[in-house]
Amino acid sequence: MIQVQGLNKWFGDHHVLRDIDLEVAQGEVVVVIGPSGSGKSTLCRCLNRLETAGSGDILIDGVPAPVEGRELARLRADVGMVFQSFNLFQHKSVLENVMLAPVKVRGVSRTEAESTARQLLARVGIAEQAGKLPAQLSGGQQQRAAIARALAMRPKVMLFDEPTSALDPEMVGEVLDVMVQLAADGMTMVVVTHEMGFARRAADRVVFMDGGQIVETGEPNAFFEAPTTDRARDFLAKVLTH
Amino acid sequence: MSAILDHLPEFWEGLIVTLQLTAASFLGAAVVGLVITAMRVSPVGVLRGIGTAYVETFQNLPLLVLLVLAVFGLPEIGIKADLLVTAIVVIALYEAAYIAEALRSGVNAVSAGQGEAARALGLTFGQSLRHVILPQALRTVIQPLGNIFIALTMNTSLAAAIGVVDLTAAANRVNLMEAQPIPIFVGAGLAYALIAACAGFVTGRLERRLVMVR
Numbered sequence: 032m033i034q035v036q037g038l039n040k041w042f043g044d045h046h047v048l049r050d051i052d053l054e055v056a057q058g059e060v061v062v063v064i065g066p067s068g069s070g071k072s073t074l075c076r077c078l079n080r081l082e083t084a085g086s087g088d089i090l091i092d093g094v095p096a097p098v099e100g101r102e103l104a105r106l107r108a109d110v111g112m113v114f115q116s117f118n119l120f121q122h123k124s125v126l127e128n129v130m131l132a133p134v135k136v137r138g139v140s141r142t143e144a145e146s147t148a149r150q151l152l153a154r155v156g157i158a159e160q161a162g163k164l165p166a167q168l169s170g171g172q173q174q175r176a177a178i179a180r181a182l183a184m185r186p187k188v189m190l191f192d193e194p195t196s197a198l199d200p201e202m203v204g205e206v207l208d209v210m211v212q213l214a215a216d217g218m219t220m221v222v223v224t225h226e227m228g229f230a231r232r233a234a235d236r237v238v239f240m241d242g243g244q245i246v247e248t249g250e251p252n253a254f255f256e257a258p259t260t261d262r263a264r265d266f267l268a269k270v271l272t273h
Numbered sequence: 274m275s276a277i278l279d280h281l282p283e284f285w286e287g288l289i290v291t292l293q294l295t296a297a298s299f300l301g302a303a304v305v306g307l308v309i310t311a312m313r314v315s316p317v318g319v320l321r322g323i324g325t326a327y328v329e330t331f332q333n334l335p336l337l338v339l340l341v342l343a344v345f346g347l348p349e350i351g352i353k354a355d356l357l358v359t360a361i362v363v364i365a366l367y368e369a370a371y372i373a374e375a376l377r378s379g380v381n382a383v384s385a386g387q388g389e390a391a392r393a394l395g396l397t398f399g400q401s402l403r404h405v406i407l408p409q410a411l412r413t414v415i416q417p418l419g420n421i422f423i424a425l426t427m428n429t430s431l432a433a434a435i436g437v438v439d440l441t442a443a444a445n446r447v448n449l450m451e452a453q454p455i456p457i458f459v460g461a462g463l464a465y466a467l468i469a470a471c472a473g474f475v476t477g478r479l480e481r482r483l484v485m486v487r
Contacts, residue, residue: 108395118390122409132394
């Protein structure tokens, strides 16, 4: 579904992604973990070209991801994205947030878009919040609305860029539950997160990044029980002791 | 007082012209300003350059100079237009630069994540601007836009200098007959103040109604 080959990225002199190769199969859930500044968010943002890559290839569904213009917009329509800071459209109700892209990008009629939107909001458990503005919702509800908004485009793959990092601890669970359900339904997912519990529960594969490189990758059980690299062992020792 | 009451029809006609100048040039300025803003925030370098050049040009020339240049310059290149129309177009183009700057500050106030979310959903740059960025930008710059509207209203009086018989020109004409400048121009000034007060009232209402919970 996603193939990344030899991806490099610089911010000025800072080499943030070094020779990244990554494949994500249809229906696979890949969880990317690693310390802050390891490049995992940048990698996620490169996949739908919110960040431009320095060099290397990104193929979505076997097709090279277009660099700009309408073709790029068409690609992004098929790749859902969920952000750390939700980024719901502040001036629109939750329902309108979910309806906007299907109507404007896919040309779906408003009535059809609305019924789909209401179904999705029910699926993520916030049907009764449909008429409210984003600022009137809790963080967890906002993030679930953002997931519904992305799903409304019927994406082939979903990218999650630290979806629970901005949430109060008691709201993390409700968002992760939605994501676990989504994974169980067979959605192809790339999830950048610090939630090791989610990685264990829902990942088909864990990718550990450090210093802009993929250091280790493996099945979640094998990775968490017996990481093969020192850096992964160090990282897990730090995050799992608390 | 009778100097004003005796000439109410002249004042009235002048006021109508001033209102026409104000409404038409603000409308034009809003449309052109919107286009310039879109150019200034576009990903295409050439468009950004043109937008910047436009703003710099019109913000750095006095409106009176532009008006006089248009009145004398346009016939030279074969364009003959009604004085009122010329004044409307020139004021619109001039004020568009200010509206564009106000709108751009509004666009900058919208968090980058909003545009990213819009693009990530597959909206094109134009669609993101139209459905996500500009509606939010507008809400934050209602007050500055109201100020520009008031400044524009006052600036329309410069049209008197190129022969448009607006409220200021009408007052001037009446004064030539009556020679009572204080009551006549105080009266004209009050009429301008009334327009400005209405604009202030409307922007205040709009701001309260469209205020965005963040």
